[in-house]
Amino acid sequence: MGLHFACQMSFLALPSFLFEIDMASLKAVPEMDAQEAADEHARLVVEIEGHDRRYYQDDAPSISDGDYDELRKRLGEIEERFPALKGVASPSSKVGAAPSERFTKVRHAVPMLSLANAFADEDVTDFLGRVRSFLRLPADAPLPVLAEPKIDGLSANLLYRGGKLAVGATRGDGTEGEDVTPNLKTIADIPEQLNGTDVPDTIEIRGEVYMAKDDFLALNTRQAAEGKQIFANPRNAAAGSLRQLDAGITAKRPLRFFAYGWGEASSLPAESQSDVVAAFARWGFVTNPLTRLCTSAEELLAHYRAIELERGALPYDIDGVVYKIDALDLQRRLGQVARSPRWAIAHKFPAEKATTVLIGIDVQVGRTGSLTPVAKLEPVTVGGVVVQNATLHNEDEIARRDVRIGDTVTVQRAGDVIPQILGPILEKRPSDAVPYVFPKTCPVCGSHAVREVNPRTGREDVVRRCTGGLICPAQAVERLKHFASRNAMDIDGLGDKQIETFYRDGLIARPADIFTLEARDARSLKKLKDREGWGATSVRNLFAAIDARRTVPLNRFLFALGIRHVGEITAKLLARHYKDVVTLQEAAVEAASREGRAWNDLVAIDGIGPIVADAVVEFFAEEHNRSAVEDLLEHVTTEELAGPVSADSTVAGKTVVFTGTLERITRDEAKAMAERLGAKVAGSVSSKTDLVVAGPGAGSKLKKASELNIEVISEDEWFTRVGA
DNA sequence: ACCCCTCGAGTTCT
DNA sequence: CTCGAGGGGT
Structure with missing residues (x-):
């Protein structure tokens, strides 16, 4: 969606007021009038939700537990005195009796990671090679790997306590999902009670909720007959069915479940992936029959091809094959990078492709001034989704692929998500199609757009940037959006749309204007609450959200x-x-x-x-x-930035440097291990270093450590210290 | 002088 | 999610 501005927009100088909120001592609740109570309530709600988000999603609480409890307590007091304020919007309803309109969020005890992808055979052999070198396994040492189809559904996390299903949740963002327990309980493949002598006290079972192809077709026929919504594909149908507020509806939908993994577990019934999953089957789960334990790359790839051949005939949709290192001790040693485990990879089937016509190329201006070309396409369905836009990345990319407006182009969804333009089909090129000329000026402010030269390499930057800076309205708006965005100032209710209209109407031109909005609104004749789409409550919520970020x-x-x-x-x-x-x-x-x-x-x-x-x-x-x-x-x-709140290990928060040859584990493993324990791993010794772990052959770093009087320990001592 | 990994920036659709 | 650039190690 491009920005459409009148081109010659004057830069607005807004009056800037000194503004101080009256944070004077809180009034005793009984003395408040209803308006004051509503205001403070709104403010508290926003603040508490902000803290909740930082706590649950970002893992970075910005206030102490005590202060947080105070806020909740204050909210409770106000709601007690003014019960009308107890609404679905209040975070207190989560602990209260009122049923929430949405699902409750549940934090997964162990995050649900995503998998790295392999597209070519080579990526698979690379994966095995990386694993071997990370573990220092010789090329001929056996390395069993489990291969199973990757079901195209939605993953779910089922927490069993004492063998009984306690909480079932969706994956969500991997850290926090939605509590859909009643819905999951309607699925026949999900046992409410696990049977077996080796069922752990606590275990999170993970697997895929999906809908079989013929069930999906039957459901759509039924939906159509009843004049209800039809679904684009089995995965959407499964997702829509699982997220019903009324579990009675979910019960009527033919959902199924394959168990394939686990999160937190008080104990495990075996020491390999394959044996644990076999135990799941004994306990009452359905596991995928095409799962196979392989011992070589050739065997994995053969299994992949066998599954690919059978793909169309399978009763459910799959989008690839997942490979997992079978031995759990090796999985533990391999650990994870960013948000995917190093011991597993998803070998995807080739992406679905489609052809369509390129009807135009829009140029967007980013907050740094970058000009990004976006292809406008004749709508086309690729992989169950209608695609109309696709990024063309940059000037060089367009030239390299020589795509022209009017061309018929091939589109695919890379990694199943972002649409990509592969290139034009030359036979279908209209005779009058001309090469695309990338604009040399900013489409919004008209300033020159240049490709900077990298001082290190002397080469031109790939992106062309608008040099308008301050005078470019597009840049100003994008910067404001960034300023207010979730990971930045996190001002709720000041989303992209709001910023665009506020900027256009001259209400906000610079970040500081956000914080004077309320004071200026109080003096202005044209009030925010009279704007279209706004009411007194939304304005109050916005001001509360802004106030909540006066300290960040x-x-x-x-x-x-x-x-x-x-x-x-x-x-x-x-x-x-x-x-x-x-x-x-x-x-x-x-x-x-x-x-x-x-x-x-x-x-x-x-x-x-x-x-x-x-x-x-x-x-x-x-x-x-x-x-x-x-x-x-x-x-x-x-x-100040709160220090990393991490595990109570002895090295949490410390900066550690590894030097010399490590004998029991590799450098990468050591680093992963230290980070898992909350330590920061640095590459060189400085005054900031807390601990140096030195193996044989350590040289200059060891010398520096003793000069700076930093504690040095051996690899063995390191293991003792972290209790491994 | 290279190589690998992490980080930044930009993007799609439901 | 992907691409390119920057940082740091070899």
């Missing part, structure tokens, strides 16, 4: 500024090193001269090199950026 963790604030090359992680690094914005700004200004300590300090931070440091320096060198930050700080207080 420094890392969020820095990320929100949108400094080039400073994303979430780098913002955290900066926040950890400089305890407030002013300190960072002073350091950046000082570093501009490259004399004195400031520049060296900046580049010394692990993860920050000259390019990133330069971006920070340049940001604060701009007068308008400094004044934007200054104005923001009139309204926003930053707080």
Whole structure:
């Protein structure tokens, strides 16, 4: 969706007010009038929900448990005095009796990870090679791998306590899903009670909820006959059926379940993936019959091809084959990278392709000024979804593929999600089609758009950027969206749509304007609540959401500024090193001269090199950026980044350096292990290092450690210390 | 001087 | 999710 602005939009200078909220001592509840109570209630709801989200989803609570309890208590008091405020919108309804309109969120005890993908045979052999080298297994050592079809459904997590189904949830974002227990209980393949002598006290069973193909067709026939919604494919039908608020409806839908894995478990009935899954079958689950234990790459690939041949004849949809290292001790040693395990991979079937006509190319302007071409396509169904847009990435990509407007092009959904344009079908090219000429000026503000030259490589950057900066309305809007977005300032109710209209109407032009919105609205004749689509409640909620972010963790604030090359992680690094914005700004200004300590300090931070440091320096060198930050700080207080709240291991929060040859595990394993225990692994010894683990052959790092008086231990001592 | 991995930035659709 | 760039190690 492109932005459509009147091209010559004047840059709006908005009055900036000093604004202070009256955070004076809270009134005793009985003295409040209904309006005050409603206001405070709304404010508390937003604040509590924000904390909940940070706690459950981001794993980064920003207040103490005690303070959080205070907020909940205050909310309870107000609701007791003004029961009308107890609504579905209140987080208190989660613990209260009122049934929520949505499903309750459930946090998975062990996150539900996603799998890395393999598309070619080579990716599979690479995977096995990586596993062997990570584990230091010789090429001829046996390495059993379990292969099973990847069912195209939705994964679910079933928590059994004492053998009884306690909670069933969807995968959600992997960390937190929705509680759909009553719905899952209607599925015949899901036992409510597990039978067996080796059933653990507590175990989370994981598997796939799906709908068989013929059941899906029958359901659609029935739905059509009753004039109800028909589903695009079995997966959508399964998802729609599972997420019914009325479990009675789910019961009438022919859902099935294959068990294939587990999350938290108080104990396990076996020491290999295949044996544990076999135990699931004994306990009463259905497991997939095409599961096979293989011992070589050839065998895995043969099984893949066998399944691929049988694919059409199978009673359910599948989109690939999953390979899992069978031995659980090896799985544990392999651990995980980012959010997928290193011991499993999904070998996908080739993506479905379709052809359609390229009817146009839009150019979007990003917050950094980047011009991104987006293909406008004649709508076409690919993999069960109608695709109308597809990114063309950049200028070079269009030239490389030589796609022209009017061309018939091949489209596929890569990794099953993002549509990709593979290229034109030349035989179908209209005779008058001309090569696409990428605009050299910004389509929104008309400024020159240039490809910067990378100072390191001397090569041109792939992206062309609008040089309009401040005067480009598209950039201004995108920056504001970024500022308010969930991982940045996280201002609820100030979404993309709102920002676009507020900007267009001159209400918000710069970040600081967000925080003066309420005060200006109070004086304005044209009130927000009179705008179309707005009411008194939504305005109150918005102001409450804004107020809730008048204090934010420094890392969020820095990320929100949108400094080039400073994303979430780098913002955290900066926040950890400089305890407030002013300190960072002073350091950046000082570093501009490259004399004195400031520049060296900046580049010394692990993860920050000259390019990133330069971006920070340049940001604060701009007068308008400094004044934007200054104005923001009139309204926003930053707080220090809370230290990593991690496992109570002895090395949690410590910075560890591994050096020399490690004999029991590889370097990668050591790093993964330390990180699992909440430690930060650094590459070189500095004053920030807490612990050095040295193997034989350690050299300069060991010397440096003793100079700095840092504790050095051996690999064996490391294992003792972390209790492994 | 390269190679690998992580991070940033941009994107689609339900 | 994917691509390219940046950082850091070899």
